[in-house]
Amino acid sequence: MNTLRILQPGTLATVQDLGRPGHAAMGVATSGAADTLSLRIGNRLVGNEDGAAGIEFSLSGGVVAFEQEAVVALCGISGTAGCVRPRIGGNEMPLWAAVRIGAGEEITLGAYTRGARVYLCVRGGVLEPVVMGSRSAYRAGGIGANGGRGLRAGDCVVVGEESAGPAGTLGDHALASVQMAIGRQVLRVNPGPQAGAFVGSLADGGARAICGVMDASDRVGVRISGLRVRPREGGTMISEGTVHGAIQVPGEDLAIILGPDRPTTGGYPMVATVTAVDLPALGQLRPRDRVRLEVCTLEAARELYKERWSRLDAQIPSVGGSSRP
């Protein structure tokens, strides 16, 4: 049985795959990687299917030891000032490339100030038990290591011994476009469902505002201040369904962009929803980052998503099978 050991989890380390959609009627959020683009490409680099589970490290730190030889890839924001600079022993480890690591060696992520999440993908995938169709940790559901609260120092994680296909590589051009996609600080949004319930609108001013990401941001939601819209009247409504990326506005200077572990329903009006193409960039926002919203049409959002993935599929094809576990 191949295993890797968490020596230090850093701020938060959880096992994530592409999540468990289909259980919202039970109040169960989708969960899954906050930046699915990094996870999926990381999996392709090590020869896994897109939906294999990896380890999501958040905000700072993380040290992992390998008890057997393994092929791994680390993906996240790279190539800019303040980004993560992982090391294997004394040597720098490149991001976005399959790397062979020897038995007994350690990967150290260290501190970083640019980008919120780094994904460790391992050839064979992380084999955390599948619960309700997914290996993703989910704290509100008590699913995953330590009741979903994240991996702790000393925790061992089982890794698969077989991979689905050959390792892939990412050319310079593809890497540049991936970096642009996850590093965006302008998020394209579709207005609604309650766009009419606000004083001020995204179209006339709100979308020009530069917002700040607040400290109390996590997998449940990214909190921002500075969005120039506020709810009319009492500011609440009868609860209705939410989606990853929906932007709730509870009050005067607070908006919450819901994350993968969102409450499945909520009573705060939602001014807009981040388009699927920009959810990975949302997952890379960290406290004190600046972010701006840009209104986009439904058709453009659908087109952008499909263009992104047909380009990526040509550059680094997915490894057989479905993208879900």
Add this chain to the structure above:
Amino acid sequence: MRGTHVRLGRVKTAYEMTWSSERTLRVVLGSGISPETSARVGAVHARLVEAGIASLVDVTPAYATVLLTFDPETLDAGASEAAVRGALAGEVLAGEYTAGRVAELAVCYGGEYGPDLLEVAEHHGVSAERVIELHCGAEYRAAFLGFAPGFAYLSGLVRELHTPRRARPRTRVPAGSVGIGGEQTGVYPKESAGGWRIIGRTPRALFDAARAAPALLGIGDRVRFVPISPERFAELGGGGA
């Protein structure tokens, strides 16, 4: 729990439908909270789940809306819209809406399990026994589940028990706690922070991901609370405070 049919007669499925984002289709079945609207939401939810609509990855029912989430990778908006309209065509018959089971939840009221019971009684100028009697006397309906895993929005709290939330929410409310918040009552499935007045606790697990049916309650279920002693609470496997 036992199966039972909800008597609704014929339910009209008039609805409005809009794309609330490029990947979410929002079906609106009413504008407020009512048993009729909840019944329609339940019936529409069941139909949409059964229809096997392409690219549909999740369905989120609520008080008056059903949110459909599609996979942006394979979504064909025109075809999805047509499939939804097809699934919702015509009237929903009473027999379609059979989700309403009856669930009895044993609750140990007051004491360490219901630290706010006396406060609620005082607020209404009645005895603690009367609060328990009123809370157990009503039948509640799970309008839908949401917010957190296994949490059911229960409607049917009698007016005499409507009680404002605590001014200072607790940082830690144990799993199984039964609370009153304004016009609502419900059970915290998992330990969390919370501002509802806690009047008791059930030993039943409202959500357990390891069970075949992880959520104890489902949309449309009817719920009754049954008072039990602290001894019975312990026998039923309830945890300490």
